[in-house]
Amino acid sequence: MEKVVKPYSEEGEKKNQVRKMFNSIAPAYDFLNHFLSLGIDRSWRKKAIQKLEASQAKKILDVATGTGDLAITAHNLxxxxxxxxxxxxxxxxxxxxxKLTKKNLNDKIVLLNGDSENLPFEDGTFDAAIVAFGVRNFQNLDKGLTEMSRVIKPGGKMVVLEFTKPRFFLFKFGFNLYFKYVLPLIGRLTSKDPKAYRYLYESVQAFPDYDKFVSHMEKAGLKNNEWESLSMGICAVYTGVK
Ligand SMILES: C[S@@+](CC[C@H](N)C(=O)[O-])C[C@H]1O[C@@H](n2cnc3c(N)ncnc32)[C@H](O)[C@@H]1O
Known part of the structure; x- marks a missing residue:
């Protein structure tokens, strides 16, 4: 049984806690994302979207879109x-x-309040479904993945970008020092939510990665599932086909 890590307390619904946490860090989110990853997060999103290039997807769903960076990357590429x-x-x-208004993208990208575990769309609405750094925050991972699979067309593609635990031990040691101690400290000083960046470390440690995550994609009815490790195993991009 995989451990469920919640942002604030072991009591209460994970979803409410996750919503509260992202509501509170939203103003600082983009800055911290780029600052704490030294801008590498942009290349991870690009890598994820490149997995869709051959599929010629025209209508895309970005789940857990947050401030829309993955959707904007998809539009650009x-x-x-x-x-x-x-x-x-x-x-x-x-x-x-x-951000969309500033970039004049309101006719291309629309952002809606919606829950990955109960998506407000008919079966087979989209050519592809994508998600970056979202699945780890789902309350019920299998329900979220099954819903994403439901709303894509048969033959449509799913792309998931998520943090993983680095495996190479020397890099793992150095990275964990940064991830466990330095990053939560900077997050605490700048985002006004002392627990958010601690949750980031703990939730990654408890989350299924690599083949374990692939088994959840299989459970959601996806085939030809694969993963590619990025930046020495800091994150991975997973792909599957309905
Ligand atoms: C780390 S942010 C990622 C945002 C964006 N995808 C990116 O690449 O920067 C995670 C997002 O997942 C959202 N989220 C968590 N659980 C969700 C759910 N059940 N349904 C939809 N969004 C969810 C959070 O509100 C948050 O905005």
């Missing part, structure tokens, strides 16, 4: 007709909507 982003945090969505 692919020839898409429309992207819908859903998230449970209104504050994250608000930051994202302001």
């Amino acid at each position: 692919l020839e898409v007709d429309h992207i819908t982003g859903v998230d449970i945090s209104d504050e994250m969505l608000e930051v994202g909507r302001k």
